[in-house]
Each structure stands twice: as structure tokens, then as C-alpha cells.
Amino acid sequence: MRYLILGSGPAGIAAAKGARTLDKDAEVVIATEEHAAPYLRPSLPDLVSGEREISGLANPQGKDLAERKIRVLWGKRARRLDAAKNRVFFSDGSEETYNFLCIATGGRPILPAALMGAPGSFLFLNSLGDALRVRERAMRSDTTVVYGPGYLGIEAARALRKIGNQVVWINPGLPRFGNPISGDVEARVVDQLRSKGVKTMEGTEIADVIDVDGRIYDVLTTGGGQVRCSLIVVATERLPGIGFLEGSGVKAGAGVLVSEYLGTNVSNIYAAGDCAEVYDINRRESRINFGWRSAIKQGQLAGENMAGGGKVYIKNTEDYFGLLYGASLPERVGE
């Protein structure tokens, strides 16, 4: 028996361990586009702010993979799935077969259309590499624009202010896919950020970005505002990274559609974590349950169910974007 898991985030690792727990003799393989050992994505802003070193970002879930005979193939980005032949093709030209597949490829941040014409102006804050790039460039920047709603925008603004950047947070206030933080907490936290010198522009979009001299950019907003900066940090919502499933026959909406058992419409393919749109048997609706804790819970269940576990996923609101590492949001901004 061969279990193949795509993605080395919390859902992917938990799925590999779940399959191993119920199937001691199987081959369990994680294939991931990452080159870095598993890390704590929620702590990336702390790397930017200097509150944590890279060594403090290691995801403890990743420690005992070799011991559990879980093999990890690094630098493998899935680019196509042939579900009829149980085969995944990767961008480096290699391919892997499986008896059971778990898709745990998480999400990718949305890029606002206005930034597409100014590629040098912005950086994402989504991966370890992103965080290192943001820190490096922000250390040489004076003014940084943060673009993105809710928790991720707040965290990026907080971290950049901490290293002394002048920070302008453009909060588009987009409808959220995930569970928004409560309006009350968000208002308090934003007040705190303002008192620390973060300027905020609420309910407005980036309309255009003008490259002034290759290092300085003018950000124009739909509300008629203009901000001169040397860096834009894109801290937007993450949408499922599942483009490689196109033409595979695996059904997807915003995310991979899975039943309450986390199985897709293809009987030997499962999905878990931020890329999965899970059927909630209590609410009778499908939703993506973004969040670290939820990813671990789903991953474990999908892994076990691939190996015959037969358990139902019951959503618990506390699994939903809970703050796991470090302090709560109000504490983080120094309330």
C-alpha cells in the first residue's frame, strides 16, 4: 500500500502520521514544493519583527517523520493529477504513483489586480522564504504599505512597525472566507496599532502603483489617496492552491470538495486543511475551515480514513483560526 500526501504543512504531516498509525507496513510519502523543513506559518510575522529566529520556527510536528518511516520528497510541486492512473506529475518532470492520495496543498494569497503591473513593488507574507525576503527588504525601507484585511494585515503591520518602518495599512475590508476576528477585538487592536504609529486606510483598494525610480513606488487608492513607499507587503486571504487538479475529475468549488469523511468524489483521493471545502453534517453546508489547528485535525482524520478509519469530521469553532503560538492578538499588539 502506498499513501502519497501533497504538502508539508500541518494538514499534510498530520495526514501522513494518521495513515502510518493505522497502517504500520505501508509506504507513506509526502511530496512538497517546499525546500525548508516544516515550519510554523503563524509565527512568520515574528521572524519579520525579529522576535523569533529561524530556529524558533521549526514545526514540532515535523520532528519524528524519519522515525515513523515517513519519507519526504522536497522541491516537488504537483502540476497535474491523472486520477484514472493514480499518478501525480511534478513540475521537475518526475511523477509518483499511489494507492491513496491526500491533497493538503493549503492556500495561496490573493494578488490584487492593480499590483500585477508592478512586480518589483510587492512581496507576499505567506512562506518562510517570503518572511525572510520581507525582513531583508523592510530593514532597508522607510515606508512600507501593508495590504490585506483582518488578522493577516494586522500581524504584518505590527511586525513591520516593530522594526521601525513607517507603516500604512490599507485594509480593503473584503468579505472574508475564514472566520473574521470579532469586530470588537479588531477595533481595539487597530486602535492599539494606531497608537503605535501605524497609519490606517480603511475600506479602500489599491487602484494603481506607479514605479517612481525602481526603488520608490506611489500607491494610489480607489478612495483618492496616495502613499509613497519602498515596499508593499501583500497579506491577503489565502485561497486554495489547487490549480493542478484542473482536468483531473476531482470536484472542486473554492476548495477541493470533500465529504464529512474528507473523501473527494474519487474514492481513493482525500483532501484536508486550507485547500479542502469540507461538508459540515450539522450545518449541512460545505466550507473551508481555515486555520492551523483545524488543518491538523482534518489531516489526521483524512490520513486515518485513507487507511480505513471511517471517522466523521465534526467542526469545532475553536479549531478555527485559533492563535496557537505566542500571545493572543490583543496581547501581541501590546494591549
Ligand SMILES: Cc1cc2nc3c(=O)[nH]c(=O)nc-3n(C[C@H](O)[C@H](O)[C@H](O)COP(=O)(O)OP(=O)(O)OC[C@H]3O[C@@H](n4cnc5c(N)ncnc54)[C@H](O)[C@@H]3O)c2cc1C
Ligand atoms: C502570516 C500567517 C499567519 C497565520 N497565523 C495563523 C494563526 O495565528 N492561527 C491560525 O490558526 N492560522 C494562522 N495562519 C493560517 C495557517 O497557517 C493555515 O491555516 C495553515 O497553515 C493551513 O495548513 P495546511 O496544511 O492546510 O496548508 P499550508 O500550511 O499552506 O501547507 C500547504 C503546503 O503545501 C505546499 N504546496 C502547495 N501547493 C503545492 C503543490 N502544487 N505541490 C506540492 N506542494 C504544494 C505548500 O508549499 C505548503 O508547504 C496564518 C497564515 C499566515 C500566512
